[in-house]
Amino acid sequence: MRRSRFFIAGIALIAACLTACGVATAACTKDVVVPTNPTAIRFVNPAGVTGLTTRTLYNDGSNTGHIHLSYPTFSGAPALNGALAREALRQAREFRVIADAPRSPADDAAANHGNPRVRRKAAGARPEINMEWRISAYSPQVIGVRLRTREFVKGAWHNSQRTLWYDRHARKATTSLGLISDKATFQRIVHDKLREQGAMPTLTDKMLGSIAFNADGGLITEFDDCEVIDCSRGRVAISIPREQVHPLLSGLGRLAQAAALAQRVPTPTPTPAATATQPQAAEPEASQPARRVALTFDDGPGPQTGRVLDELRAANAHATFFPVGLNATAQPRLLQRMVREGHAIGNHSWAHRDLSKLSSSRVMDSLGHAQDALIAATGVEPELVRPPYGEIDDEVREAAKRLGATLVGSSVRSEDWKESDPEVIAARVVDSVRPGSIVLLHDIHRPTVDALPAILRTLTARGYELVTVPELLGADGLRPGELVTAGPPDQDTEDGDV
Numbered sequence: 001m002r003r004s005r006f007f008i009a010g011i012a013l014i015a016a017c018l019t020a021c022g023v024a025t026a027a028c029t030k031d032v033v034v035p036t037n038p039t040a041i042r043f044v045n046p047a048g049v050t051g052l053t054t055r056t057l058y059n060d061g062s063n064t065g066h067i068h069l070s071y072p073t074f075s076g077a078p079a080l081n082g083a084l085a086r087e088a089l090r091q092a093r094e095f096r097v098i099a100d101a102p103r104s105p106a107d108d109a110a111a112n113h114g115n116p117r118v119r120r121k122a123a124g125a126r127p128e129i130n131m132e133w134r135i136s137a138y139s140p141q142v143i144g145v146r147l148r149t150r151e152f153v154k155g156a157w158h159n160s161q162r163t164l165w166y167d168r169h170a171r172k173a174t175t176s177l178g179l180i181s182d183k184a185t186f187q188r189i190v191h192d193k194l195r196e197q198g199a200m201p202t203l204t205d206k207m208l209g210s211i212a213f214n215a216d217g218g219l220i221t222e223f224d225d226c227e228v229i230d231c232s233r234g235r236v237a238i239s240i241p242r243e244q245v246h247p248l249l250s251g252l253g254r255l256a257q258a259a260a261l262a263q264r265v266p267t268p269t270p271t272p273a274a275t276a277t278q279p280q281a282a283e284p285e286a287s288q289p290a291r292r293v294a295l296t297f298d299d300g301p302g303p304q305t306g307r308v309l310d311e312l313r314a315a316n317a318h319a320t321f322f323p324v325g326l327n328a329t330a331q332p333r334l335l336q337r338m339v340r341e342g343h344a345i346g347n348h349s350w351a352h353r354d355l356s357k358l359s360s361s362r363v364m365d366s367l368g369h370a371q372d373a374l375i376a377a378t379g380v381e382p383e384l385v386r387p388p389y390g391e392i393d394d395e396v397r398e399a400a401k402r403l404g405a406t407l408v409g410s411s412v413r414s415e416d417w418k419e420s421d422p423e424v425i426a427a428r429v430v431d432s433v434r435p436g437s438i439v440l441l442h443d444i445h446r447p448t449v450d451a452l453p454a455i456l457r458t459l460t461a462r463g464y465e466l467v468t469v470p471e472l473l474g475a476d477g478l479r480p481g482e483l484v485t486a487g488p489p490d491q492d493t494e495d496g497d498v
């Protein structure tokens, strides 16, 4: 089985000395340290940040595109949390305007750039915006959050990033330029560095919206796709050495630089594998209850997930969670609780992008990266994959097969995310459930969580046992790379499911 890896940017690589080095004049050493890329940011491991949770801005049903904007929130940092939420909202609003605009021949020409295979896959696909976050720095004085956005509109992808900074003593959030005191000199240096790369931009404040520091204290400025240079160049970033940039920094900038310098290499989250007791696929039993249903919760963990677990425990019910890998890194303890309390966990990709628009290697990266995050948090290897938006193609099937995971759809789509009334959600679910149903819900959607007590009460009263997906399917029902949308209906029931 393939294992993808965490690539921690900024860590020097060790390259083995090859016999071919004997031809060089320099003495051959056993190991060669490859210099760290000066534009690589060493991000903070979220598992070590207390009081961290995630929020997601998602499609409310009023737009035809896929919207999934994830951002972190920190306890005791309301100004930063507010700034992150406003940034997500701004991006979602701008996306809606662009995605709803008619497509022109110029758009088609722009869409013809890039990887031809990806272009073929993306042809005619729905518009999409996806935002993921990383913590650029975290210390008692400062927090830096980098928001990376990928937009698919009019047939082409566009990547951009913003980094917001927070002064924990002053309790103020700022854009990246808040790190700079001598802006004129800073702009001149950035301009000269870009000229060395062949770019001649007129720099604006927006272009200087993503600033962080490397492990040596050097400043990194990243630019959006096509912003300062030809689109074909991919990621464009410049670095300014520590000594050169230090006089240009504000007080907050110096604290941010110190935080980057002090940051240790992230250590993996301790895994509670020895105590994990994720239920395995049920062996056939003579006395299985007649009616079984599997509730599934996607896109968490979020602020409501703890309440979902409380309600399930109170009802003696088990469920299956499909967390987004990125969110899982922020709240490993919630995932550990899921496993401890008998729930199953499946893979819902790393950052909730529509996998059917990505190349096969990126599909594998997304699912593999999420798989690693879930294993790191719980010590248990997920055996289920639910692709975001239910979008499945051959590459997704192949990636799931390589992970040894069954693709899980649903037979009851509550469309809870479009609904604000918990009573409507509860009624829709309980009216649609049949023995063997797999019910799609979202633990990031507050009205769904409000509806959960009524759903559990009604289904239990109707004689349903609430089980995990592996329990519902049984060992024979798990087939890596194949899509399953429901479990076997009760044999005594005439109106079988789906």
Ligand code: ZN
Binding pocket: 298, 299, 348, 352, 388, 389
């Ligand atoms: Zn989802």
